[in-house]
Amino acid sequence: MFTLDCSTRSQALLTLSTGFGCSVMELKNVLLSLDIEQIYETDHSIMVDSQQYLREYVCTELGSTGEFTTAYWFHGTRTLADNTFEEGLLALNQAESLVMDMLVNLAPDAEVKEKLQAWNFHAGVPDKLFRLRTTNKMHWGPFGHLVREIHLHTRKLWQHDYMRLPELVEDVCNAYQKKHGQDLTGHYLKVLKPCIVCFRADIDYEEGALEAALSYAYTSVRELPPDSGAVFGIDRHGISVSGDAIVNVEFTNSHEIYGKIS
Template sequence: MRCLLSAKEIGEFYETNWRDMPEFGEYLLAVVEKQFGYPQILDAIRWFHATRVRPGTTFAEGIFPLDAALPRIKAMLVDAVEESDVKQRLAAVLATDRVGDSLYSMKTGDSSHWGPYAMLVRDVMFYPGDVGQHDYLGMPEIIEDICNGFEKSAGVSLAQTFERALRPAIVKFTSEPNHEESCIAAAICYVFSTIHRGRPTSSCLWCFDGEGVQVPPENIISVEFVDFPGTGQ
């Protein structure tokens, strides 16, 4: 497959005719199927959940959707603050849930934003700017929202405090197959983009949405702490 996808003509043909073509992933999948036949049915799919947590976090209870994870997130953030007065003020704000950030209110109040979320291609999370994604290894969105609200209300920035206290982590887990063709197309796009550009592009992006259901602990494969601060590039 790598030999096939190395052909420059594949990309050149799409760039010339893209107005009359399907999405790039569909196009590449059709090219590969023409050469090798239809792929085998998948029995499972492996995903990568990017976040920042305290060192030593094991995800022994699985990955929770936002509503269930939020009490744990709040406790983790309060624990990460060393200054007693700031710790007390943050704890008070989080206890009342009056964070003062519109994005925080939207995400916590609407179950469609609860996830948990993950990405099919691991390398995508190292190039958030290239694929148009939030830098989850840099800092999860909900923690950024809390930081923004607390800075507006209390005049205290906690971003660097949390960056020092929380380590970037990638949680690998498995799920039942769903949208198999889209997953395979994204994987093929990843091979193609790394051959021709040396890094993933937006065509490699395919995401998992737990839709408010916990990823059970038996589905967790590994927890990897990475020395990557997040670049947003």
């Protein structure tokens, strides 16, 4: 039984090679021996998606992997610079009041603080999305990406950029602008810091996790950014992540998020 670690390109290659029982170089060579784009352009008889094709190809070349039972998952957010997540990573229904308290306490002036405080009760923000997220369990998470680097390419991969603004904060800013005509987005971008919380949890769908990790490895050995094949996540379905399961809390500067990835 193995833990899948896609915190970096090198770690992804290392843990995958450990699972396959081969060297990192052997795995690299197998990945480089395949040109998926060309195969799909020339062979229109293929009836599986590219992630499955890649997994089956690698397994044919290297044999089946050992069982990946757990993984490191990466939750993006924007929060106070001194937030250590000692109490863990809370499901959205539990985090709602903490998020509102944070926004109230960090309000740019007394007038905004008073108006936000008037919304500081369960589902109290006059925004449809805010109320949907806080009352419907399917939105409570917590969520996380298997591949850390996905958070650095959210726009290209059509993912929500949680490190810019978490959805609840965005909803509050939208509601405030609509109700009071003032955009608070710039203020909260300044006072909150982008953050990636790494936690360890079980893998529910091993094939999907393996395919995403291999897709990430495939682009990594070609020195390319991750593509959509590496997008794979976890949904905790309203069960918070305990503090003991938190592996790392990483604050990242904006230029590192949106700049070139080395």
